[in-house]
Amino acid sequence: MEATQEISDEVLRRICGHFQEKYGLAMDSLTAALLNEVREKGDRDAQNQQTTVKELMTQINSLKPFTTDNPMVSFAYGFGKHAWAWTAVVFLGIALLLYHSRETMMAEYQQAKHVVERYPNLPLLEPLIKSAKIVKKDQGVFLELAPAKDQLLLGKNYTVDPTMRLPENATKVLVPLRFK
Incomplete structure (x- = not known):
């Protein structure tokens, strides 16, 4: 009172x-x-x-306002003042990038899975596919095989009977893969 x-x-x-x-x-x-x-x-x-x-x-x-002539100090001040927005933008960008790469990989995986399901012998032919010599000619695409001299190389040589050696005058063989 x-x-x-x-x-x-x-x-x-x-x-x-x-x-x-x-x-x-x-x-x-x-x-x-x-x-x-x-x-x-x-x-x-x-x-x-x-x-x-x-x-x-x-x-x-x-209270004095923040003033400076240095552009780097001004940038750092503004960046720090809006750091929450920059952080949100970075996280959103990373999330979109991860989502896009996941979807792309899933599409590629589904396509590869579908091919393997359609062709059950494909895993057995994988070494041949990796080392084969493919030749493109006017008629189409061919697998080129040379006669086996000393040893057989998968996707590179051929032989009529693996126990015998081919003659010296045996020629290259072109196995058609695709015609034009």
């Missing part, structure tokens, strides 16, 4: 006189005392408000 001040009779008479002069009505001393209290409270509130405004203005004036 606030400390009470004594009000003199002279102050009360002045309040009553001011009120009567302004409004033309007579006022008793109790009403004048209450009016004085209201005025004092209003003065205190106004003074507190002015003090608060002055404090806020000094705090606002003490």
Whole structure:
């Protein structure tokens, strides 16, 4: 509670006189005392408000904006201020890249699985496919096989009977793979 001040009779008479002069009505001393209290409270509130405004203005004036002539410092400041957005963009980009590579690999895997299911002997022919010599001619694409001299190489040589050696004058053989 606030400390009470004594009000003199002279102050009360002045309040009553001011009120009567302004409004033309007579006022008793109790009403004048209450009016004085209201005025004092209003003065205190106004003074507190002015003090608060002055404090806020000094705090606002003490804030200095960030200024620099160095573009790298400006960039670092702006980058740090919006780091959450950059982080979200990077994570979104990585997620899209991972999703795209997963879908691409799944499509390739499904295609390879479908080929292997259609051709059950394909795994047995894998070494031949890796080492074969493919030749493109006007008629189409051919697998070129040379006669086996000393040893048989998968996809490179041929022989009529693996236990016997081919004659020196044996020629190359072209096995058709695709015609044009």
